[in-house]
Amino acid sequence: MRLATLLGPDLKALQADPEALREAFREFHPEDVAELLDDLPPKDVAELLKALPTEMAADFLERLPVEKQHDIVELLEDRDAVELLTEMDPDDRADFIEELDDHEQKAILEKLGEADPEIVEETQELLRFDPYTAGGLMTTEYVGLAPETKVWEAIEEVRRHAREGEAETVYYIYVVGYGDKLLGVVSLRDLILSEPAQALADIMTEKVVKVSATTEQEEVARIIARYDLAAVPVVDDEHEELLGVVTVDDVVDVVIEEATEDAQRMGGMVPLDESYFATGFFELVWKRGIWLVLLFFGQFLTATVMESNEAALATMVELAIFIPLIISTGGNAGSQSSTLIIRALSVGEASPRDWHRILGREVLMGVALGLLVAGIGFMRAYFAGDRVEPLELGLTVGVSIVAVVITATVVGSMVPLLMRRAGLDPAVSSTPFIASLVDVLGLLVYFAVARAIVGSFVH
Template sequence: MQIQDRHPADIAEHLALLNRKERDMAFLMLKDKRTEVFSYLDDSLKHEIVKSLGDKELEELINNMNPDDRTALFENFPDELIRHLINLLSDSEKDIALNLIGYKKDSIARLMTPNYVQTKPNWTVAKVLDHIKKFGRKAETLNFVYVVDEDNHLIDDLRIGQLLMAEPDTQISTLMDKRFIAIHTNINIEDAFNIFDKYDRSALPVITSNDILVGIVTFDDILDKMKDRDTKDIHKFGGVEGLDLSYTKTPMLEMVKKRAGWLVILFLGEMLTASAMAHFDGEIEKAVVLALFVPLIISSGGNSGSQAASLIIRAMALRELQLKDWWYVMKKEIFSGLLLGTILGVIGFIRILIWQKTGIYDYGRYWIPVALSVSTSLVFIVLWGTLSGSLIPFVLRKTGLDPATASAPFVATLVDVTGLVIYFSIAAMFLSGKLL
């Protein structure tokens, strides 16, 4: 099978494996498939191919692109190159491109396309189907036909199946029920995604505040944006700034830059752990056995905090939790933290008991107060970690920051430092007058 006969996505995948010279030549050989294949390439390859094309090939490529794909392309290009490309557009395509670029970066309007099929209420089914045959080739999707009045106000949308099942002389107005779902131009992409998900739609019309139909958005375009957002959130949660390119395409120095910032911040935070240890050096010197359980204590608190943060951040992303739900979360996490801490505390006590009785390790004559110190500390530190991990995302959301920045390393570092204070304070209560 010739490469031109394969699916555009497969062709794009093949081009990505070629060196630059071979890729540029192969792309020029595609002719009628260039625009379709171009949409499947990643941003870095698109940039390289655009730079390799002459003005004639560029003019053909960008004029034939879907407006939403072209807008996404311009977002990742420098201003000078954008101006050059816009000047290669035809007058009608230039108006569309400038109109789309004028919307806010995170608005749904940046993803819409003006290529759709619309009709008037007084048209017949036969006239609409004839219109689709003439002009439907450029439409983003033919699943829906949008009904507008004389001033281009959206008044209904009809599934193509309704038209195919109706008699040719049936007027569109008789098929309308005026119950339709639309999204406004200024709505953000995340809210639009939730509307798509709620109503299980593959495409939705985009209207202005005056209900004028200006375009449509398809679910696959939104899904691409949501995938990018989720990827950046996952990076943030791991204590890494969101990567602009894929892992394999990101240069090493850029990767170091993205990771170094949080790593330095977390390192400085962990230095407070050493300060906390130094503050209790007297207690450690008198009861060296306490130091044996420091890794166990702080890791348990950090792990419980990371778990809680993961659950709350995801629930916020899915809109299961709002800011007003903070007290509900606190009550739930108090009981969860106490139960989890008690489970670990009992295990910790039994571990010391077994080691002491079997002679694996001798914790001394005061092994019971030591065991109580460890088990009680685990209860309170796990509780504190759970509360910290669950409430920090609410604090960040309240201050307008991204809850995803309440990364697992950040929560763990906070609980590490405070956990030591809790541990040694509780140990002082049980061991005062004995080892301390």
């Protein structure tokens, strides 16, 4: 049976027979079911979830976008909603509650508290942290045991956790001391290799790669990738208290999300919180419009430069012809440099301290690329059409291109370094911002070169 047909007209019939319904759903991966449920109206999803065992329903619900989760849960009776939320993974539950307004948060936490006060405590613990940090990303479901625990006891404990579906990852066992201080880690692999009577203290690795709860999610991803970890423990800055665990599968999502946000910032807009289609039209107008207008005001400078050279343009209108060509070439060279440096900063290959190495390289690069393109530009200007002063125009275009490309590689590489140095995100609208800056500088260079060359020929 294909999953899509399951959610078609047969759905009503199946709902009458909950046993058949849950059997039918068990055939598919919860992620695939969630994707299809996301296309149904919230009312239909709510009815469907009511007919399923709570655990299964929670498994589907937690994979839907948070907005959709809210729409569905609003349609459920309080008792059903509380049961569902109780069954959700702690980090998904915290995300659900995080996005509610204060009033709703209070109401739902109160109802959850009546059912299970421990869950409220766990959730509030997770809500303390910014969602884009290790604390916001972590789960509190992990296996933490005392150092004197024997290997056989630890295996029993892992079994119990796994059976109750309590620990998202049971592949690492964390060894904790007084006040949950993180002492070491034992992998499940180490565990099954050791003698049953050994104590965890004897087999644990004490050099644990760990992160602080306030570590940014990009940094968490970098650490997990660097050390090839399945999970990384999250500790309190002050007391080294173990607070939770971030697993590698969450990190893959973070890396993809961050790449999209970086691309959108570099593309000159405010990053979207949701997918392209899920983002409302007016939100999109705002997130694109704000930058478009800011950049437009910046571009006013190009008009100002043009105005102040109106006399030159009036005398030699041929000068205008090559303006788009020259400023775009500057924009392209600048965009190459800024892309290279932004990515190098973001994956940790370069830092603002390398500025002199980068500057030296980009100046030489500007000379090389500029000469390459200037040769072609000279010929285009010299030979095309019935020019009055082919040599003057050719030289003006050629020399300008070299100067503009050097300006572009320098500005394109140094602006991201300066932004990072100033504590700003170098990706923020950088490509269009740098292009605008290069446009203005490029025009200034062009007119200066034109005046010098045309002037020298007149004498």
